[in-house]
Each structure stands twice: as structure tokens, then as C-alpha cells.
Amino acid sequence: xxxxxxxxAAASIPLLFGNNINMAFGNDMSGSSQLGEYYSHFxxxxxxxxxxxxxxxxxxxxxxxxxxxxxxxxYIGLEDKQVNRAFSNIDFGVGIRxxxxxxxxxxxxxxxxxxxxxxxxxxxxxIASGSGKVDPIDLKLIKPKNYYPVKTKWxxxxxxxxxxYLQKINDKIFSLDKRVIKSSIWFIDQSSYILxxxxxxxxxxxxxxxxxxxxxxxxxxxGKKENNSFSLAIRDGIEFFTPKRLDQLAEETVxxxxxxxxxxxxxxxxxxxxxAAGSSGILLHExxxxxxxxxxxxxxxxxxxxxxxxxxxEKIVSIVDDGTNPSIRGSINIDDxxxxxxxxxxxxxxxxxxxxxxxxSANHYNVKPTGNGRRQSFRFAPLPRMRNTFMLPGPxxxxxxxxxxxxxxxxxxxTNGEVYIGAGDFTFYVKSGYLIENGKLTKxxxxxxxxxxxxxxxKKINMVADDFKMAEGGWTxxxxxxxxxxxxxxxxxxxxxxxxxxxx
Amino acid sequence: xxxxxxKELAKWISVKLGKAGADESSVYISNSRKxxxxxxxxxxxxxxxxxxxxxxxxxxxxxxxxxxSTNNLDRKDLEKFIEETVSMTKYLSKDKFRSLPDKKLYExxxxxxxxxxxPDYSKLETRQRVELVREVESAAKKRSDxxxxxxxxxxxxxxxxxxxxxxxxxxEKVSTSYSCGAEATVKDGDKGRPEDYYYSRSRFFKxxxxxxxxxxxAVDYAVRKIGQEKINSGIFDMIIExxxxxxxxxALYGPMSASSIQQKRSFLDGKIGKQITSEKLTIxxxxxxxxxxxxxxxxxxGITSRKRTIIENGILKDYYIDSYYGKKLGMTPNSGSSSNLxxxxxxxxxxxxxxxxxKGILVxxxxxxxxxxxxxDFSYGVMGLLIEKGKIIKPVNEMNITGNxxxxxxxxxxxxxxxxxYSSWRTPSVHFSDIHFSGK
Numbered sequence: 001x002x003x004x005x006x007x008x009a010a011a012s013i014p015l016l017f018g019n020n021i022n023m024a025f026g027n028d029m030s031g032s033s034q035l036g037e038y039y040s041h042f043x044x045x046x047x048x049x050x051x052x053x054x055x056x057x058x059x060x061x062x063x064x065x066x067x068x069x070x071x072x073x074x075y076i077g078l079e080d081k082q083v084n085r086a087f088s089n090i091d092f093g094v095g096i097r098x099x100x101x102x103x104x105x106x107x108x109x110x111x112x113x114x115x116x117x118x119x120x121x122x123x124x125x126x127i128a129s130g131s132g133k134v135d136p137i138d139l140k141l142i143k144p145k146n147y148y149p150v151k152t153k154w155x156x157x158x159x160x161x162x163x164x165y166l167q168k169i170n171d172k173i174f175s176l177d178k179r180v181i182k183s184s185i186w187f188i189d190q191s192s193y194i195l196x197x198x199x200x201x202x203x204x205x206x207x208x209x210x211x212x213x214x215x216x217x218x219x220x221x222x223g224k225k226e227n228n229s230f231s232l233a234i235r236d237g238i239e240f241f242t243p244k245r246l247d248q249l250a251e252e253t254v255x256x257x258x259x260x261x262x263x264x265x266x267x268x269x270x271x272x273x274x275x276a277a278g279s280s281g282i283l284l285h286e287x288x289x290x291x292x293x294x295x296x297x298x299x300x301x302x303x304x305x306x307x308x309x310x311x312x313x314e315k316i317v318s319i320v321d322d323g324t325n326p327s328i329r330g331s332i333n334i335d336d337x338x339x340x341x342x343x344x345x346x347x348x349x350x351x352x353x354x355x356x357x358x359x360x361s362a363n364h365y366n367v368k369p370t371g372n373g374r375r376q377s378f379r380f381a382p383l384p385r386m387r388n389t390f391m392l393p394g395p396x397x398x399x400x401x402x403x404x405x406x407x408x409x410x411x412x413x414x415t416n417g418e419v420y421i422g423a424g425d426f427t428f429y430v431k432s433g434y435l436i437e438n439g440k441l442t443k444x445x446x447x448x449x450x451x452x453x454x455x456x457x458x459k460k461i462n463m464v465a466d467d468f469k470m471a472e473g474g475w476t477x478x479x480x481x482x483x484x485x486x487x488x489x490x491x492x493x494x495x496x497x498x499x500x501x502x503x504x
Numbered sequence: 505x506x507x508x509x510x511k512e513l514a515k516w517i518s519v520k521l522g523k524a525g526a527d528e529s530s531v532y533i534s535n536s537r538k539x540x541x542x543x544x545x546x547x548x549x550x551x552x553x554x555x556x557x558x559x560x561x562x563x564x565x566x567x568x569x570x571x572x573s574t575n576n577l578d579r580k581d582l583e584k585f586i587e588e589t590v591s592m593t594k595y596l597s598k599d600k601f602r603s604l605p606d607k608k609l610y611e612x613x614x615x616x617x618x619x620x621x622x623p624d625y626s627k628l629e630t631r632q633r634v635e636l637v638r639e640v641e642s643a644a645k646k647r648s649d650x651x652x653x654x655x656x657x658x659x660x661x662x663x664x665x666x667x668x669x670x671x672x673x674x675x676e677k678v679s680t681s682y683s684c685g686a687e688a689t690v691k692d693g694d695k696g697r698p699e700d701y702y703y704s705r706s707r708f709f710k711x712x713x714x715x716x717x718x719x720x721x722a723v724d725y726a727v728r729k730i731g732q733e734k735i736n737s738g739i740f741d742m743i744i745e746x747x748x749x750x751x752x753x754x755a756l757y758g759p760m761s762a763s764s765i766q767q768k769r770s771f772l773d774g775k776i777g778k779q780i781t782s783e784k785l786t787i788x789x790x791x792x793x794x795x796x797x798x799x800x801x802x803x804x805x806g807i808t809s810r811k812r813t814i815i816e817n818g819i820l821k822d823y824y825i826d827s828y829y830g831k832k833l834g835m836t837p838n839s840g841s842s843s844n845l846x847x848x849x850x851x852x853x854x855x856x857x858x859x860x861x862x863k864g865i866l867v868x869x870x871x872x873x874x875x876x877x878x879x880x881d882f883s884y885g886v887m888g889l890l891i892e893k894g895k896i897i898k899p900v901n902e903m904n905i906t907g908n909x910x911x912x913x914x915x916x917x918x919x920x921x922x923x924x925x926y927s928s929w930r931t932p933s934v935h936f937s938d939i940h941f942s943g944k
Binding site for chain 1: 544547548549550551552553554555556557568569570571572573574575576585589592593595596597598599602630652653655689692696697698699729732734737739767768769871872873874875876877878879881882883884885887901902903904905906907940941942943944
């Protein structure tokens, strides 16, 4: 299980720009007429869904769902001071899943014709081997709360409206510091339309916007080069990009890059570590989040298996996984198997409270699903996945936490992490931070890995500040070959001891 | 979609793009079929079958460049898609380095039979696949009484593609790929549930290892972690098992790309002809190995594949140069991505290397960590086995190695004779001296 914030750098980036989507969804329509628009958008109707259910369950499956998705992604890139590249991607299809107990049959098709869908339904049906007859299932519309309304949908924003944003960021970067020699900027937006129906008689639709801006720069000083990056990611429209935000992208990138010139490596080994508020939430994602995904616990392969209702941390520690934070990257109105989004307590006042469930695990444990059934796209069956994972604020002040450390590390920005959920070993990579000496931040540090054991590190969180902050970057979580957008957050906290990479 | 139909569609798109205003274009269409099975607790956990289409276009309009992909191959919808992609490209800045590869780079043999397509694929039935993965799980379950859970996995993919470049290149590919193995989780007293995996890959179904071997290896790898603990920081010899060497090789490979060099994000800028690792390292990029997992007769731009020496006795001989950044740097493109990597292998297996180690750690997995391509700084989490006086003493975990990647490779003292067969990077086990591990 891994997570990475390197959103945009890959070569195979797809995308798209405006005006080629043949649809117009009103914002002010009632749910049922919007449902009609989603039906016509995908070229289907209720009867076709009922027919899929009846084919999919014809060999005795317990449950079936269908997941229609149309995603339009656009990427615009700047390099060598010119907006000289653009990528687009259009993805369209339906995934059909059949469950029999804990078993999954899955197929998808990119051709939404009755014939192709029937073939896919039959393929998925094969997970069961008996017979079954299904009467037409009536579908009740779920209308979840919208946590990410946008003024303008991304496909209505033309490329020439976006290009000046990249140029402004680039100009600002070069004006800030003479040491900057190169910059690279990606501006990414995505519209995803989803229609999902499940054989328990539910249907829902969702519009999921996303934007990610990724800025990196290289600076040179006395023949030495350093490169660093900064990104902002959010489920919002172009109105998010105020002049202030564009400045922030440039300023943070330059600041994070030039600070590396003076950076040192700490002496490696165990030490006190203070995690800055914000993206330090990567600690929670790796140390506990993955281990609480219920598929691992159902298979008894997580270090948190059999620990529900047991104390795992001090009372000041409460950790949630929440899909309802307005506009945050990991938020979802509804999960990818028709369960409405919610806030789930992993740890409440130090006690382990709930796993993160999808329908399979909830059924296995005989509990309610928690809305964590997510998938990368219609090509994949859903799995229990995190949304926004964060710690609630505590009683301490940031200053008193730093002051309490004699020799330690203040970790501020991160690039990636990984966990082995059975052994509980996890890591996260500190891109930048500071040494703490006698209660004060002193020299900057860079490029060091931190490694620990999930349950042990949770017990060692002994100070939690009141300055909670959500991460802003484009975090993507990888599991079983599927990437999903997530976020994380943390107030400033102290871990009394953890192993920090460093020099001899 | 049949080969002829696919090629005709690609040519039709190429002509339409020209008519819509593209000066040049590259059209790539692929169709693939994939089957995946997971097997656990004596039953199928997941069975997935699907077919997939994709089209991608690279467009050059008046020295402006964009790239687009879609999975909708309907001709009527494509006409609209083509019009829109060409018209949006006009908004971008001109870039004189943007064009298709020089035609000279297409010369040579691009239709070699590299034996990438298993003729038995079409005869394979789902029943046989399920039987294989069932046997893997069964072998795993019998292997150890410490086992908590074993999941066996299998997948295969059949893919066909065509590429049509408007300046005269047409290339087709048909390939198969199989993967089979298992992951296992075992009890470690009250401490944890260590897990590991063993997965194989091959181009031909009958060349997969036996299910018995795969199931047992996965469990053995997990069992050897039982009792793992962090030990005191210190200086050790480091041996890395062949399958994990890719992680530290990647830290050398990223900075070898022309884009990293041109964008000043590479510590290997200006290092051609210079010593960048110990002389024990020689790496050859060989795209023409029959049945190779990274084999190809032309690359993703249509450039004819050739065998090249990348590092010879520690000296950097070549970068990975795609056509765009090659033009920007004034360097001849030679392909922007690696194919199969083969090494000058050593004489001894890893178990013999271990016998000569006085105080060392045999790294079996990396966990997390990263490297900085601009400076070569790295820091990785490791787990493995402590070696004292030539013997494996106990498993260790929760440690980091940190430093500079070029300096690390400078400490390479021996290369094993054991190429890892399940990856296009056929890495041997490697032995480094004088490495600092941070632990307790």
C-alpha cells in the first residue's frame, strides 16, 4: 500500500478541454429529472438496468451493482516558460459486479449497448454456479448531500481561459528568486459523471469535479542544483484559482526549493519527532488507516485485526476518516457502491472504534457499511479505501510542543509513504523539515525517510496541538493496483520516539 | 477488432487528422483482453474478465503539440473528437522542437519475431486458470502451521496494437503476458502478522513455475520474517536480494532520461564517459531478447530498437533520449525508456556471497523512501536478515539507509550470478560494503 503526491509528473498523462461533451446538466433541477438526464447521457434506462440485474443474478449471486462512468480529464503543461503541451483523456464505460458471500465476479465494458452489457453481466454472474430468478427490482433514488458544488463545470472552461494561469505562476516564480533556472507547471482538471445502481433497489448519480495544480522548479547556487515542488488539489471549479492562490503556488514552490541549499541530514536513529500541522497526516494514513481497511481484517492479515474496542493510543488521540469535508480532495458524496458518505471514527479518545467497510466486509462483520467502498474507475471492483484521514485537535500549543524537545526533528513536507499492514511497519519520506535543538528549530533538513511500527507509534503520540490543518496537495493512494484521490490532516503532534534516516 | 480493421481505422484517423489541420500525427490503437483471478480459503475470491480499447493521438499543428486519448472508437464520434483536438492545439505556444521522430530513426528491422505472443493463449480455458491458482493456494496452505492467510493470484493479458506515424511509420504488436503467485501472512506471536509474496511473470503460459513452487516460496518468504526486530544503528555490509535491487537502480535510472537532463533535474548531467558507480557494474539495455518481458522491435515513438550499453565497468555510456528532449539537447534520440536490462553477472550465487560476510544485512525488501534525482540524495526503509560470520542470524526490520545514490553504487563490491527472471530489469543480487543503517 503506498501513497504518493507526485500527481502530474508521469509521461502517460491523459486529459481534455472544453465543449466536446454532449450534455447539459442543470443545477436547479429536481433529482428525478436529473436522473433522467443521467440516463440519457449514458444512453440507458431503468429497464436496461433491471435486465442487467436479472442476467447478473441468474446463476444465484446474492447481490449485483452496475457503475456507469464518464470521465473527462485535461492536462495543460508549461516548460521552458511556454505553455507548450496539453493532454486530454475521455473514459467511458460500465462495470458490473456480482457478489456471492465474500466472492466477487467482475466485468466491464466500454460499449454501453444491451448486447455488450448482457455479455459482461454473464461474465460477472459466473462467480456463482447455481441458478436464480430475479423479478424486476424497483430503483429508489438516493439524493446525497453535495459536498463539492461548483459554479462552472470543468468542461465549460476553455483552454484559453486556463493558459494565462500557468503563465502568471511562471512569471511569479522567476520574479521571486534569481537562483531559479527552470520551472515546470501542470494544470489538471477533471469532470466525472457517475450513475450507479445496486440490486438492493438503490440508484444514485454524482458529478465529481477535481483540479490539481502541480508546480516544480530547479534553482542553482554555486554550481549546486536543487528541485522541489508544491501542489494544490481540490474538488472545486476554476473560481478556486484566485490571484492569491496563484501566488501561493509560486511562492511555496520557490521557498521549498531554495531552502534545500542549506539543508543537512540528521544523525540517523531513534529520536523525538514533531509533525507539523497539515500533510503530516500521512502518518495516520500509513500507521493506522490502511490497517483499518476491513478487507484486510476480514482476512485477518492486518496488525489491527481483533483490536476493536481496545485502547491503542492516549486519550488525547481521536482519528477519523471522513468523506464529508467540503471540497476536499478525498471527499465523496456517495461511495462507489451506493452508500452515502460519512465520518467514521477509527480511534475515539484513544480507543479503536471502527474499521473502514465496504459492502462485503460490512456483511461479513454484520455491521453497517461506512461508505468507504471506492474504486479507481468502472474498470475495477470497489475495495475499502480511505477518504480524508485526520486527527482531531488536542489540548497543546505548537510552541510548547517544539519547546519540549531537546534533540529531535520537525517534519514539515512529505512526498510519499508505504505500509506493510500485517507487520505494521510503515514509512514516510520527509522532503523538508528542521532539526530541533534545545526546544528551538535550527538547521533545515531534507530527503530523509522515517520508519516505524503503526501500533507502537500510535502509543507514542504524547502531545496533540489545537492547530488542525488539512493537507492541500494532490495525494493519491495506491492499493491493489487502484489509485484513488485522498487527503489527510493533522494538528501539530509529537511522537516520543521513532527511527529517522540519517548519517552515521 | 481484427488486425486489418485496426490498421485501417488508424490510417483513417491519420488522414482525418491531416484534413483537420494537423501537420503531423501519431495514432496508436490497442485492444486487450485481461483475466484476473484471486483464490483464498479454498474458493475463488475474485474473478474478473474484460476487454479494453484505447486510442491515443499525438498531434503537431503548426509546431504546436498536444496528445489525446479516448476509449470510444466509434467513427462518427471520432470525427468530432479529431476536429476538437486539432482546434484546441492551436491555443498552445509554438515549440520548434515538436515534431515526429526523424524518419532515419525508423530504419532497420521493426518486425522481428521476438516471441512475445503465446500461441497457446487462445486454447486456454478459464477452468485451467482456476485450477492453477487453486493449486498455488493449496501448496501455500500446506507449507507452514504459522500461516494465517494465503491468497493466490493469477492474471493474463492478450494485447494487440498498431501505431501509424504520418511521416511513414507503421508498426504492429501482438503480445501475451502471464503472472502467477501468492501472498502469505503468518503469525509472529503477539507481535504482528508479517507478510510477503512471491510472484512470477512470463510471456508463455507453460513457462510459469510450478504452482507448488510459487505457493511454497510465498510462505517461506513470510516465515523468514518471524521474530523480526529493529537492531542498533551501525555499519554493515549490505546484500540486496535480486528482486529488490530495482528500487536503488531506479534512483540511477530516473536521472538518465533526457527530460531530466534538459530540465536540470539530474545529477547525471554531464556525466557521460565518467565513473558513476563502482567498476563492478555493467548494464546493457537489450530490447531484442526473445520472450523478454521488456522486448520490443520499436519503441513508443516508432524508433527502431537497438541493443545499447548504458553503464560499462561503472562508466556512464548513454542516456535515455526521446525525440523531443533529444532535439532540445542536440542529442540523437535512442529511445526514452528502458527495455530489458541485463547485467554482467558475477560468478557466485547469493548464498555463497553471504558466507563471506562478517557483519551484514541481507535486504529482502525496501519499504517506502525516495530519492532526489537532482542531487542523488536518497533514504529508504529496509527489512531483511542479519548476517554474522557468514550465517543468517535473525530477521531485522524498521531500519533506514540514507546517503547519495552515486556514492552507494560506488561501494558495490560484488554482483551475483542470479538475474531476477520475473521483471524486464534482470537484476542480480548485489553486495555493498560499509553501509550505515539507522535503527535503534
